[in-house]
Amino acid sequence: MDFKVADLSLADYGRTEITLAEHEMPGLMAMRERYGDAKPLAGARIAGSLHMTIQTAVLIETLVALGAEVRWASCNIFSTQDHAAAAVAVGPTGTVDAPAGVPVFAWKGETLEEYWWCTQQILQWPEGTFANMILDDGGDATLFVHLGVEMEKTGVAPDPATATSNEQRIIFEALNASFAESKERWTPIAGEIKGVTEETTTGVLRLYDMMKEGSLLFPAINVNDSVTKSKFDNKYGCRHSLIDGINRATDVLIGGKVAVVCGYGDVGKGCAESLRGQGARVIVTEIDPICALQAAMDGYQVSTLDDVVSSADIIITATGNKDVVSVEQMKRMKHNAILGNIGHFDNEIDMAGLEADGVATRKNVKPQVDVWTFPDDKAIIVLSEGRLMNLGNATGHPSFVMSNSFTNQVLAQIEIFTKPEEYPVGVYVLPKHLDEEVARLHLDALGVKLTTLSDDQAAYLGIPVEGPFKSDQYRY
Ligand code: NAI
Helix, strand or coil, rough: CCEEEECCHHHHHHHHHHHHHHHHHHHHHHHHHHHHHCCCCCCCCEEEEECCCCCHHHHHHHHHHHHEEEEEEECCCCCCHHHHHHHHHHCCCCCCCCCCCCEECCCCCCCCCHHHHHHHHEECCCCCCCCCCCEEECCCHHHHHHHHHHHHHHHCCCCCHHCCCHHHHHHHHHHHHHHHHHCCCHHHHHHHHEEEECCCHHHHHHHHHHHHCCCCCCCCECCCCCCCHHHHHHHHHHHHHHHHHHHHHHHHCCCCCCEEEEEHHHHHHHHHHHHCCCCCCCEEEECCCHHHHHHCCCCCCECCHHHHHHHCCCCEECCCCCCCHHHHHCCCCCEEEEEEEEECCCCEEEEEEEEECCEEEEEECCCCCEEECCCCCEEEEEEHHCCCCHHHCCCCCCCCHHHHHHHHHHHHHCCCCCCHHHCCCEEEEECCCHHHHHHHHCCCCHHHCCCCCCCHHHHHHHCCCCCCCCCCCCCC
């Protein structure tokens, strides 16, 4: 078995944590119970690009229990938990000397070159076969296949000299290397892929863009916009893991401090609530009048970053947008203020500008924590080099909330793989009854008792007794 992880000897520790996580992931365990015999994913070769954590290990082993073959990479250079990666590679029945799990290509602290190498490893199967499904988070695996097909169609590899960012240059170099080896690699891979299921807001944005411009090559299910994903993982998950990241990185007392949250979408709402829960005085920035009004009515001051940047102790970006914090604004921050991003990509904070010659000097405090000092001796603390700090500085969301997200992922993989005729090229969300089912699977564990509609009440509301209970337009 081919794989690349940091340290296989961590597998026992990983296995113990996976076993604990399974207890906290009732949705995934119900999937194993329900579909373990029927094996609806038999024949699926899933390329997974999603943070290689303990929770993801439970997802991977659920996909395998449902019959799939799987190869996995992380979707971020800092988010891998090395003990999780080791345990998945060794597998429940393998040993460190004879690994028998899933080929994983992930370790904490990859370089960008290694990251894109890992992404390629999951798409190509040994013996000349390819993935036929993608499970993506942020869309990097999907992007690579699309760029590869475009390159082969035009017959020209992209020129790294034309790249507009360091990361784009590395992708272009990887494509060049691939093109030198084979002029027809990605077109057959794309041809085999039945579909992709996408985990996050930012990846979904890319999919809708591709659909609009007519370049999307295979069907996609937008897992993010299942209610039981974005209204839970993005909000309650970040409510948990944002302050976990700040605490592990800095151990600064949050109570009494001024914290700014940029963006009041699902992620921002969870972040603001957790900071307020610690006693911080929270200020929100928004571009959308609806979200700004929501923040105000939830009791937060709403302002612009320019107005409050010099009085903030903690600034967190949660927008999924780019260029939200500029170097000029960083220079105006308080001495030793903390700056972090919880959005998917590292372009929310102008890290390239901060890293440019002569702007500031970097002192690494510990992994994923840097003090950047400006020429006037004022310093700021930057978390995870501007990459998602809840996974870089902590361990991401806890199992119970990820069970909701990943149960949606499993259902979405089954949908596309087993019913390709129902999903022509396009972007879809899971039907409401499956969304409600995911929630239902998590009620018992919390001791929730659900009220049952009477026939009369159901007729009055015009809905079936067993649901769906809401229209697709309902916003929760
Ligand atoms: P969303 O679209 O619900 O919220 C983003 C908000 O930011 C919107 O309300 C938008 O109006 C606002 N915004 C955009 N540009 C802005 C600017 N320049 N200044 C202030 N506000 C601005 O998206 P969601 O679901 O909250 O996700 C945000 C990001 O977090 C995405 O990149 C997503 O992929 C990522 N994400 C990260 C997770 C993690 O564990 N770190 C978990 C889930 C999502």
